[in-house]
Amino acid sequence: MHIVVCIKQVPDTKNVRIDPNTHTLVRQGVESIINPFDLFAVEGALKIKDESGAKVTVMTMGPPQAEEALREVLSRGVDEAVLLSDRAFAGSDTWATSVTLSAAVRKLGDVDLIFCGKQAVDGDTAQVGPEVATLLDIPYATFVKKIEKLDDQYLKVTRQTDDGVEVWKLPTPALITVIKEMGEPRLPSLRHKMRAKKSQIPVWGIGELGLDANDVGLCGSFTQVVRVFSPPRRSDQLLITGTVEEQVEQLFSYLKEAKVPGV
Amino acid sequence: MNYFLTEEQQMIQELAAQVAREKIRPVRAQLDEQEEFPWEIMKILAQADLFGLYIPEAYGGMGGGIFENCLAIEQIAQICIGVATTFAASGLGAYPILLNGTEEQKDRYLPDIASGKRLAAFGLTESGAGSDVAGIKTTAVRDGEHYILNGTKQWITNGGEAEIYSVLALTDRSKGPRGASFFIVEKGDAGFSFGKKEKKLGIRASATRELVFQDCRVPKERLIGREGVGFITAMKTFDKSRPGIAALGVGLCQGALDIAVEYARKREQFGKPIISFQAIQHKLADMAIKTEASRALLYSVARHMDTEPPDSSKLAAMVKVFSGDTAMAVATEAVQVLGGYGYMQDYPLEKMMRDAKILQIYEGTNEIQRNIIGQELNKEYSRLKETFF
Numbered sequence: 001m002h003i004v005v006c007i008k009q010v011p012d013t014k015n016v017r018i019d020p021n022t023h024t025l026v027r028q029g030v031e032s033i034i035n036p037f038d039l040f041a042v043e044g045a046l047k048i049k050d051e052s053g054a055k056v057t058v059m060t061m062g063p064p065q066a067e068e069a070l071r072e073v074l075s076r077g078v079d080e081a082v083l084l085s086d087r088a089f090a091g092s093d094t095w096a097t098s099v100t101l102s103a104a105v106r107k108l109g110d111v112d113l114i115f116c117g118k119q120a121v122d123g124d125t126a127q128v129g130p131e132v133a134t135l136l137d138i139p140y141a142t143f144v145k146k147i148e149k150l151d152d153q154y155l156k157v158t159r160q161t162d163d164g165v166e167v168w169k170l171p172t173p174a175l176i177t178v179i180k181e182m183g184e185p186r187l188p189s190l191r192h193k194m195r196a197k198k199s200q201i202p203v204w205g206i207g208e209l210g211l212d213a214n215d216v217g218l219c220g221s222f223t224q225v226v227r228v229f230s231p232p233r234r235s236d237q238l239l240i241t242g243t244v245e246e247q248v249e250q251l252f253s254y255l256k257e258a259k260v261p262g263v
Numbered sequence: 264m265n266y267f268l269t270e271e272q273q274m275i276q277e278l279a280a281q282v283a284r285e286k287i288r289p290v291r292a293q294l295d296e297q298e299e300f301p302w303e304i305m306k307i308l309a310q311a312d313l314f315g316l317y318i319p320e321a322y323g324g325m326g327g328g329i330f331e332n333c334l335a336i337e338q339i340a341q342i343c344i345g346v347a348t349t350f351a352a353s354g355l356g357a358y359p360i361l362l363n364g365t366e367e368q369k370d371r372y373l374p375d376i377a378s379g380k381r382l383a384a385f386g387l388t389e390s391g392a393g394s395d396v397a398g399i400k401t402t403a404v405r406d407g408e409h410y411i412l413n414g415t416k417q418w419i420t421n422g423g424e425a426e427i428y429s430v431l432a433l434t435d436r437s438k439g440p441r442g443a444s445f446f447i448v449e450k451g452d453a454g455f456s457f458g459k460k461e462k463k464l465g466i467r468a469s470a471t472r473e474l475v476f477q478d479c480r481v482p483k484e485r486l487i488g489r490e491g492v493g494f495i496t497a498m499k500t501f502d503k504s505r506p507g508i509a510a511l512g513v514g515l516c517q518g519a520l521d522i523a524v525e526y527a528r529k530r531e532q533f534g535k536p537i538i539s540f541q542a543i544q545h546k547l548a549d550m551a552i553k554t555e556a557s558r559a560l561l562y563s564v565a566r567h568m569d570t571e572p573p574d575s576s577k578l579a580a581m582v583k584v585f586s587g588d589t590a591m592a593v594a595t596e597a598v599q600v601l602g603g604y605g606y607m608q609d610y611p612l613e614k615m616m617r618d619a620k621i622l623q624i625y626e627g628t629n630e631i632q633r634n635i636i637g638q639e640l641n642k643e644y645s646r647l648k649e650t651f652f
Contacts, residue, residue: 189278193278
């Protein structure tokens with residue numbers, strides 16, 4: 001079984017500051033970390049490797065420095081890494097990112113399972129996983145907390161939804177996005193750390209992936225971030241108290257007053 | 264300070280520090296409070312490949328030496344020397360096999376110790392034989408293809424938790440120390456049981472128990488080396504393991520210093536952070552001097568030991584004594600910097616101070632270390648032709 005894990009480098013959210021003038025993220029001096037949900041995805045893949053001996057490849061799209069994140073994941077026991085890096089990828093939205101990642105999965109060829117974190121903590125879109133699956137025309141399951149191998153063709157996956165737990169039978173190849181409950185990410189080992197340090201990580205750009213510069217990066221993106229800002233603090237707060245009936249009545253009259261359609 | 268570590272040594276440091284920071288720090292108070300054996304952490308250290316740093320690659324280890332092992336111990340000890348003692352004690356139990364075992368014994372036991380699959384322990388001390396090692400009473404009598412062990416070992420670190428024990432017993436009572444031999448005893452061997460778990464002042468995450476041998480019959484292949492070389496094996500083992508005890512002390516010093524400086528920068532009295540007062544600055548300065556001096560001595564000695572010098576007991580004793588005394592002094596002073604807060608369990612320093620005391624006692628009290636150094640000096644100078652006054 002060949003598993004691919006897609007990871008992303010994100011700013012360490014514990015130390016994020018917003019520039020008060022430009023309202024954009026202050027990236028200077030902010031350390032990059034691996035998106036925490038992606039580490040749960042790595043753990044999920046490594047668990048399958050522990051149990052049934054899969055080969056695990058990690059990939060990320062990013063600047064040359066993103067290689068650091070790949071080595072970090074290699075040091076935890078992942079077998080191989082691929083860096084997708086090209087000036088043409090700059091400014092990618094989720095669509096252009098997914099086009100690039102899915103092209104890389106196609107180039108790898110023999111992939112049975114793709115793991116992603118449920119979302120990245122910087123953009124919080126949760127779109128890339130499902131988009132990659134759609135572009136590859138394979139099924140996907142999101143918010144997965146548990147995976148069991150049923151046979152060579154099917155997996156049993158457990159999804160956590162807002163309403164409860166769903167258990168799916170999923171044919172492979174498939175894509176899975178992973179939540180925290182998949183298990184705490186293991187720490188590196190010395191042997192893997194030494195191997196990771198020496199590993200040659202291939203870098204694939206549009207040439208290697210056979211992509212057109214117009215289909216990736218800013219040119220291939222349907223959306224652009226125009227501005228990032230902190231929403232102004234809202235002052236019009238209303239605290240409704242009393243019994244449930246009283247609260248409903250108060251809320252209803254408030255909505256009516258505010259001319260909320262349908263009330 | 265640049266100690267010219269190789270890339271691999273830096274990785275060992277980083278990795279051990281990561282385990283300590285992420286996995287040990289959050290639970291150290293609980294382990295201490297509940298006297299809980301840190302099995303979860305042992306598993307993590309095993310998975311990180313840290314148990315076999317000093318074991319040759321041929322036996323599943325990483326092929327490093329005392330220095331590499333000390334680097335890992337130091338980082339773990341910065342957070343908790345109870346956990347670090349448990350980790351280091353497995354090495355103490357492994358050394359008699361590594362130094363003097365047969366090829367079969369090494370093949371059979373070292374890979375499991377190196378991978379952390381099984382913990383080892385070292386059984387020497389008895390109720391009547393502490394500093395006076397020659398006073399041991401445990402016997403091993405040859406009976407055909409077996410030896411039969413009888414006696415009780417006391418205060419054995421990892422006792423009850425470890426699965427492989429290097430145990431010193433008398434094979435010939437009439438020869439005194441020259442009649443002592445090491446045996447490998449496995450948890451589960453018939454006639455081998457454990458006494459109660461001791462309640463201790465510090466290092467409460469580590470387990471300390473009696474080993475009880477009642478007609479414990481082990482195959483003769485469990486004898487380490489030859490009959491009668493046990494005492495020498497014990498001394499050689501201590502030469503290898505004492506730098507590890509020093510590493511516990513250096514780590515503890517650094518851990519205590521880190522907390523004291525951070526606290527002194529934050530704590531305000533008389534309208535200023537207390538680090539702005541010379542009384543505090545001088546304390547911190549002395550702590551920092553002692554910590555770095557202790558580390559410098561440790562690193563030099565550990566590196567020297569890895570060159571396999573013919574005679575190293577004096578240096579092993581020096582590094583153990585200096586680091587242990589320094590750790591006790593630094594931990595006590597760190598508590599003083601924090602004042603009342605240092606005495607409370609809300610900060611880790613009271614634990615560090617309780618923990619530090621053992622460093623002056625176990626693996627040869629610091630008084631015994633000074634004896635060793637004194638005797639070695641006497642011997643060395645008696646050989647010199649030169650006079651100095």
